[in-house]
Amino acid sequence: MTRLLDAQGLEIAGRLAATDLAIIGPQLVCLVGPNGSGKTSLLHALAGIGSASGTVRIGGADARTASPSVRHRLFSYLPANRELLWPLTVRDVARLGLAALENEIDAALETFELTGWADRRVDRLSTGERSRVLLARAFAARSALLLLDEPIANLDPLWQLRLMDILRRSVSAGGQGAIVALHDLDLAARHADRLIIMKNGRIAADGDPAEVIAGPCIPAVFGIQRTREGWRPA
């Protein structure tokens, strides 16, 4: 199977590290962990944001040294911060910096039900609506790997489910890989092919979602446990 992601020795300003991370073939990987556990830092390191060091190969290519247009084909990064206070239209933002074709932009706008809003200004949208615009941009690039930081934050319940479904289809049919940071353990476990738990900047558990969720790592890392009424403090 194709080695989609191969990352080694990831470090950001000497403070956090993930020694080895590989994705073999298309996979939806959900990344969970308490606040400050390093989810964003890991995504930053993979996307080459800030002073990250280490090696990141996506589809065999060096993601760090690739030109911007090639980089978009390798990965798309959705930041947790959805501020877009520019007088740009939805379509402008969806194509921002991408070498994507117009029909790829159109398809992504349609997927996120933004076609009728293509000429609306993003600084006049709600936070959840802006999230959909940035998600459309991330999908329009048709990158080998999606790196999404809390993509469901600000989305209403229907769009949370729709997004997980879009991701599922994109990974299964489109052959994409995705690493998605989430706080919703149940949503992550239900949709992921693989669940990674972060703690103190390290990977504390990595494997089959049902096994990871049922294992000892959740109470140890999050201080919660599952009861018949749902998650409760351990």
Ligand SMILES: Nc1ncnc2c1ncn2[C@@H]1O[C@H](COP(=O)(O)OP(=O)(O)OP(=O)(O)O)[C@@H](O)[C@H]1O
């Ligand atoms: N720019 C920075 N400089 C120094 N330390 C930072 C910086 N950004 C984050 N950190 C620290 O790195 C650790 C991991 O932060 P990170 O944002 O990766 O966590 P996270 O798991 O994404 O958290 P959250 O769930 O709150 O979004 C935290 O202790 C944080 O204080």
